[in-house]
Every structure is written in structure tokens, then in C-alpha cells.
Amino acid sequence: MVQAWYMADLSADDDQRLPHKTEPFEELSLDQLKERTGCLYWKIEDEDVENSPLVEKIRQERGYNYKDVITVSPDKLENYETKIKSFFEEHLHSDEEIRLILEGSGYFDVRDTDDRWVRVLVERGDLLVLPAGSYHRFTCCSKNYIKACRLFCGEPVWKPYPRGEESDKMTARAEYLKQMTAAA
Ligand code: KMT
Ligand code: NI
Numbered sequence: 001m002v003q004a005w006y007m008a009d010l011s012a013d014d015d016q017r018l019p020h021k022t023e024p025f026e027e028l029s030l031d032q033l034k035e036r037t038g039c040l041y042w043k044i045e046d047e048d049v050e051n052s053p054l055v056e057k058i059r060q061e062r063g064y065n066y067k068d069v070i071t072v073s074p075d076k077l078e079n080y081e082t083k084i085k086s087f088f089e090e091h092l093h094s095d096e097e098i099r100l101i102l103e104g105s106g107y108f109d110v111r112d113t114d115d116r117w118v119r120v121l122v123e124r125g126d127l128l129v130l131p132a133g134s135y136h137r138f139t140c141c142s143k144n145y146i147k148a149c150r151l152f153c154g155e156p157v158w159k160p161y162p163r164g165e166e167s168d169k170m171t172a173r174a175e176y177l178k179q180m181t182a183a184a
Pocket of ligand 1: 070087
């Protein structure tokens with residue numbers, strides 16, 4: 001099942017690739033993750049994760065007709081250092097960020113409704129949907145390797161909007177906040 005927890009505060013010289021759990025450990029259940037961040041999550045148990053019937057069903061139901069594969073590692077991703085830095089800058093998108101993990105592992109950090117960072121460990125067989133307008137960031141784990149499918153409805157728009165005045169005013173942000181208060 002999903003592993004998600006409230007993060008300890010990060011200092012500038014901390015290694016973002018470590019788990020950063022709090023003491024005592026504050027874990028979130030799948031329901032809590034959904035209620036507090038709006039994230040959706042499925043565990044894909046099939047041997048062939050990429051071609052799983054459950055993934056196909058979710059793609060059809062949610063209209064995810066676009067798919068590509070991204071590998072984030074020093075030797076597979078061009079400009080790795082620059083990209084990993086930008087992945088870890090807090091941002092939002094105008095659309096969902098949908099990742100199906102095929103190999104390796106990483107952490108998606110998502111803000112909850114109280115603006116606290118929730119860290120979600122993603123590894124093989126995890127399908128995570130970050131809602132449009134949710135503030136988040138991504139980092140690899142210490143092994144610096146993750147391979148994932150990126151799904152999208154229609155022509156993909158990957159543009160990140162760093163958290164700030166502009167992103168706060170976006171329609172996607174307003175819609176996200178509205179949904180989160182309606183669900184509360
Ligand atoms: C993103 O947009 O943050 C990414 O694509 C990260 C790598 S996919 C696990
Ligand atoms: Ni993103």
C-alpha cells in the first residue's frame with residue numbers, strides 16, 4: 001500500500017533524497033492522503049505494470065489517452081542536475097500530474113490543506129495522480145533512479161508554475177481549493 005508521512009522540516013544542507021520522517025512518525029493512510037491532499041493512488045499488482053488491465057481501465061475512465069516513459073537518472077536524463085533541481089522546486093500545474101512507476105523509486109512531496117508537506121514514496125506498481133493546482137515537488141531517492149509512465153488527457157502540458165503570486169491566482173489553484181473545501 002501507499003507509504004505517506006508528514007515530513008520533518010528540511011534545512012538548506014539536508015539531503016532531499018533521504019526520507020525525512022518525523023519523530024514520532026506521522027503516517028497517513030490512503031484515505032487521509034486523499035482527504036488532505038486530493039491525491040489519488042492505486043497499487044498495480046500485475047507482473048507487467050505498464051500493460052496492466054487495471055491501468056487500462058483507469059486510463060479509459062479518466063481519459064488518459066497520452067502516454068510516454070521518463071527515466072530520471074544521471075546517465076539517462078539530459079541535464080540531470082538542472083532537471084532534478086527544478087523538479088524539487090515547489091510548483092503546480094494547470095492539469096493533473098499522473099505517474100505510473102515502472103522501476104526504481106522516488107518521493108513526491110505534496111502540500112496538505114494545512115500547507116504541511118506530505119512525502120509519498122513511489123515505487124514499482126504505484127500509480128499516483130497529483131491534482132491540478134496542488135503544490136508539490138519531486139525528488140529521487142538515494143539510488144538516483146526512477147522509470148515511470150507519464151499519462152495525460154490530450155496533448156501534454158508539463159509547464160510548472162513555481163509557487164508565488166502568479167500561481168496562486170491560477171484557475172487550477174482556485175478549482176483545487178474549492179474541491180478541497182467541498183470535500184472537507
Ligand atoms: C515531474 O514532473 O516531477 C517528473 O516527471 C518527475 C519524474 S517522474 C517520477
Ligand atoms: Ni509537477
